[in-house]
Amino acid sequence: HLQLVExxxxxxxxxxxxxxxxSAQGFWFDNYAVAWFRQAPGMQREGxxxxxxxxxxxxxxGSGNGRFTIxxxxxxxxxxxxxxxxxxxxxxxxxxxxxxxxxxAMYDPSAYDNWGQGTQVTVSx
Numbered sequence: 384h385l386q387l388v389e390x391x392x393x394x395x396x397x398x399x400x401x402x403x404x405x406s407a408q409g410f411w412f413d414n415y416a417v418a419w420f421r422q423a424p425g426m427q428r429e430g431x432x433x434x435x436x437x438x439x440x441x442x443x444x445g446s447g448n449g450r451f452t453i454x455x456x457x458x459x460x461x462x463x464x465x466x467x468x469x470x471x472x473x474x475x476x477x478x479x480x481x482x483x484x485x486x487x488a489m490y491d492p493s494a495y496d497n498w499g500q501g502t503q504v505t506v507s508x
Contacts, residue, residue, distance in 0.1 A: 384496060384497050385407070385408075385409075385410050385415075385481055385497035386407075386408035386409060386410075386497075387405055387406070387407060387408070387479050387480070387481060387497060387498065387499035388405070388406045388408060388499055388500070389403060389404065389405050389406075389477065389478065389479050389499040389500065389501060389502040390403070390404050390405075390406070390502060391403040391404045391502060392476075392477060392502030392503045392504045393503075393504070393505070394505045394506075394507065395469055395504070395505070395506055396506070396507070396508050397469065397470055397471060397506055397507070397508055398468060398469065398470075399469055399506070400465070400466060400467045400468075400469065401466050401469060401504060402463055402464065402465050402466070403419070403463065403464040403466070403477055403479075403502060403504070404461055404462070404463055405417070405419075405461065405462045405463070405464075405479030405499060406460060406461055407459070407460045407461070407462075407481070410481075411458075411459035411460060412455050412459050412460065412461075412462050412481060413436075413438075413455075413459040414436065415436060415481040415482060415483060415497075416433065416434060416435050416436050416481065416482060416483060416484055416489060417433070417434050417453070417455070417462045417479060417480070417481050418430055418432065418433035418434070418479070418480050418481075418489060418490055418495065419431050419432045419433070419451075419453060419464045419477060419478070419479055419480075420477070420478045420479075420480060420490075420492055421473070421475040421476070421477050421478075421504075422475050422476050422478070422501075423472075423474060423475035424475070426475070427492075428478065428492045429444075429445060429490075429492075430444050430445075430489075430490025430491070430492070431443065431444065431445060431446075431447040431451055431464070431477075431490075432447055432451050432452075432453040432464055432490075433453065433489040433490045434453045434454075434455065434462070435486070435489065436483065438455055440486070440489075441453055442489060442490060444490050446472060446473070447466075450466065450467050450468050450469075451464060451465065451466050451467075452464070452465040453465075462479060464477070464479075466504075469504075469506045470506060471506050471507065472506075473504060473506050474504060474505050474506050474507070475503075475504060476501040476502065476503050476504075477501060477502050477503075477504055478498055478499055478500075478501045479498075479499045480492070480495035480497060480498045480499070481495065481497045482494060482495040482496055482497055
């Protein structure tokens, strides 16, 4: 399995912004599709942003549309999730995942075999 490490989580006030990072250990994201998932307490893991292998296709299912941005740095070893206008429903553990899913399954958790350990994001005043 590929090793991924997330960072950047924390406590943020409603309306605030946060950027999460996902680092590749021993591989390059250029060869994989990457997705960010959120798991709220008692809820199933859900996709919030995904990016194709080429980086040309990006999707933001659910509440992340218009407020989240997924990007990859030039070295191919880091992927970011920029989150703006955060509200309490964004609270949860955020995971990055990498694999080669079909286009239709890009934000389906079952399509990914490689996961990071997660980073906690709490939106609260």
